[in-house]
Amino acid sequence: MILWLLESQRRWRIFATLVLLLSAGWMWLARVPDAANGARIPSPRVDxxxxDFSLPTLDGDSIRLSDMRGQVVLLNVWATWCGPCRAEMPAIQRLYSESQPGLVILALNSTVQxxxxxxxxxADELGLSFPILLDTTGAVTHTYRVQALPTTFVLDRQGVIRKIFYGGPLNEATLRAALDPLLQEAP
Structure with a gap:
């Protein structure tokens, strides 16, 4: 078939145009809708x-991710029934307890279950004191295309995803290696 395409410039141009159109269509489909205003946004990936999202916290407040701009954000997506989530929470709590300037830790409970x-x-059993967000509808988990728990997103001060960790459990050294260079960048 490829030889048949290459035999004629016209067939080759048609084939190349078809490939470009299919690629553009795929890129369009890889985007997810923004529930807030119906706009389409790129699927979450590095760089x-x-x-953006706004969710209630376990304490009854509300947090909007875009309000965290200017700070490095560790967004950990987890569930209570997830063993690796439970295993990595103490490391995340230690990071939070050390309160590095410019670091925000958000734990997003991702399941409607x-x-x-x-x-x-x-949270009480593990002594967690960082903000816990409640994604009761699963909309944010869907928008972030979370396929494994835990999933952790590391965002720079401009709100750009710089690292994604799938599965776990993560340890403190791994988290520090991802966060420290971003915390050393000028705000």
Whole structure:
């Protein structure tokens, strides 16, 4: 078939145009809708802006990701029933307890299967004091295309995803290696 395409310049141009159109279509389909305004945003990946969201916290407040601009953000997506999530939470809590200037830690409970009481029990049992966001509808988890738990996104001060960790558990050294260079960059 390839020889048949190459035999004629016209066939080759048609084939190249078809490939370009299919590529453009694929790129368009790889985008996900922004639930807030219907606009389309790129799927979350390294070197692209993190999709914005606003979620309630376990404490009844509300946090909007875009309000964290100017700070390095560790966004950890987890669930109470996830063993690796439970295993990495102490390392995340140690980072939070050390309160490095310019670092924000957000733990996003990603499942509609957990209720607020289960999340609070999990946080109390592990002594977690960082903000815990509740994605009760799963919309943010879907927007971020989370396929494995835990999934951790590291965002720079401009809100660009610089690192994604799939699965876990992560340890403190791995987290520091991803965060420290970003924290040393000028705000």
């Amino acid at each position: 692209f802006p993190a999709p 957990d209720d607020a009481a289960a999340v609070r029990g999990f």
